[in-house]
Amino acid sequence: MIETSYNTAAADYHAILKDYTRDNPYDRAVLGLFAERVADGPVGDLGCGTGRITTYLDSLGLDAFGIDLSPGMVEVARKEYPELRFEVGSLFDLDLKDGELAGALAWYSLVHTPREDLPAVFAELHRVVRPGGYLLHAFKVGTGGYHVDHAYGHDLDLDVYCYEPADITTLLTEAGFTEVATFTHAPLELEKQPQAYLLVRVTP
Template identity: 70%
Template sequence: MNDIQGSYTIAAADYHAILKDYHRADPFETGALDYFAAVVPEGPVGDLGCGTGRITAYLAGLGLDVFGLDLTPGMIEVARREYPELRFDVGSLFELPLKDGELAGALAWYSLVHTPREELPTAFAELFRVLRPGGVLVHGFKTGEGNRPLTKAYGHDIDLQVYMYSVPDIADLLTTAGFVEVATLTRTPLPAEKDAGQAALIVRKPATP
């Protein structure tokens, strides 16, 4: 089973307390996000699957015109409370409440970590749809093979599956969706990461069809 909304509603407040400053301790995150911020065109940026808004706030601090969207109302409630100066909405990455070509940039920063492979093409097609020509996407995910259950995290009993993918597999899916590669950043697992490495693929929607 994979109860994303229920699990993150239960864990939202503690999730934020534990992870709100995580990027400050992990140069992989700041390296990928800073690179994305440097190459994304001027215009609105969607942090799609924003959780409690920590990455949204970081990018706003870099000067991006960014808003957050997440599937779980409990996560959005925390985000609005913690970062009242920013915009946060409830919505699904699979049916984004955005117009075609509305965004200059988008993040799926571990937003699809609970998504099985057969559903990824739908998500990538939706991300492609909402980006304008020349728009940039950064997709962060765990590297490895298969999936594992996550039944306890952030101090709570939860019901999630965590999916891991190879970089070539995700790159192929993004290419099939229409994107072209800009940059790829990977790192090996830390001791606490249970053999799952990390990857960030930065891709661009072609400027012309």
């Protein structure tokens, strides 16, 4: 369902959102903080979509690469940003070594993941980030969720889940992360609800 929907919408998704970070001061501020904190080493944009955030991380001087579930999204990313590395993969089972990453990004890549599945994903993210490394997780604020039947000019079939920051912080702490900072902001033009960014660290 998720893979099929994003395979279908990949090209139009990119056309609509490719410059969104450039126009969003909150995104730029949080990604800048993340980039300042991450030490030398690879940074995985996990659930990278069409690579718009991966290339932004690269512009900030990070050694960034992307992984996404959707082959269609990865195909667009490789075409748009051929200088960067993109692979198809699942956040539940990453083809990465233990502690391989200096930093990881889950940038709205878990908005289609129900709460009962989040502990398994967070455990996998904790596995691949080295001690002292950072994870930045962006998500939609709220309780419950909604279904998307049409977006980016296509008929889709997607469930979207919203979470309270305190709840996500608890789950990340249980997975072995330590909270560094939490940010929220009111919805912008293309957004239906407040947005949250959680920066956490693997204990050195």
